[in-house]
Amino acid sequence: MPVLIAAFAYLLGSLVAGILYSRALGQDIRDRDLPGGSGTVRQYGRLAGLAVTLADMLKAVLALWLTSLVAPDLTWLAAFFVVLGHCYPVFFRFRGGVGIAPFMGALLVVAPITILGIFGMGLVIIPLYKATLQARLKLNAVPVATLIVVPLGVLLALRYGGLPELLAGAAAMTIRTIHLMLAPPVRPGLSGDAASSETNA
Structure with missing residues (x-):
């Protein structure tokens, strides 16, 4: 059962909505950005970004909900692999997003109060960081916010x-975040700005 749940969640997570959306337009968003909601907003507008975010959340909701029906003690396993699949999608050469939307979707099933608190903290920390430290540290806001918010989220999870x-x-997201911070992907044909934007979603 654990192997089946891990495989199902990973394959579901590998259906990255931002990549699918851009492919439907005859493009690949990863040539310019990460395929998460914020990257999609930058490349295709707010409506597309919202649709992509919701789709990536829903795949995690589905993975956690189905797991809760057949093996409720393994929802943590589904959470790890649905986020990992989004970060390293097997269908798209293991180049995905950071995993924020599926992470939120996973927690929405098992701990809605916790994820709402985390989301609220993110809304405060990201603009505050951009206004104060981003120019000095030269690191994009989302990975930094992830490293700050997750420990605070643990306190919420202990209570709620x-x-x-x-x-x-968070473990799956941290793997991807560290990967992006230490070795941001730079491909031939990308300008420095375009390449660096890949760490921004």
Whole structure:
């Protein structure tokens, strides 16, 4: 059962909505940006970004909900692999997003109060960081916010539930965040600005 749940969640997570949307337009968003909601907003507008975010959240909701029906003690495993699939999608050469939307979707199933608190903290920390430290540190806001918000989210999870799923999803996001911060992908034909934007979603 654990292997089946991990495989199902990973394959579901690998259906990255931003890539699918851009492919439908005959493009690949990863040539210019990461395929998450914020990258889609930058490349295709707010409506497309909202649709992509919701789609990526819903795949995690589906993974966690189905797992809760057949193996409720393994929802943390589904959370890890649905986020990991989004970050490293098998269908798209293992180049995906950071995993924020599926992380939120996963926690929405098991700990809605926790994820709402995390989301609220993110809304405060990201603009505050951009206004104060981003110019000095030269690091994009989303990875930095992830490293700050997740430990605070643990405190919320201890009170309101969802700690195993939070830690599992955060582990997958942290792998991707560190990967992007240490070795941002730079491909031939990208300008420096375009390449650096890949760490911004």
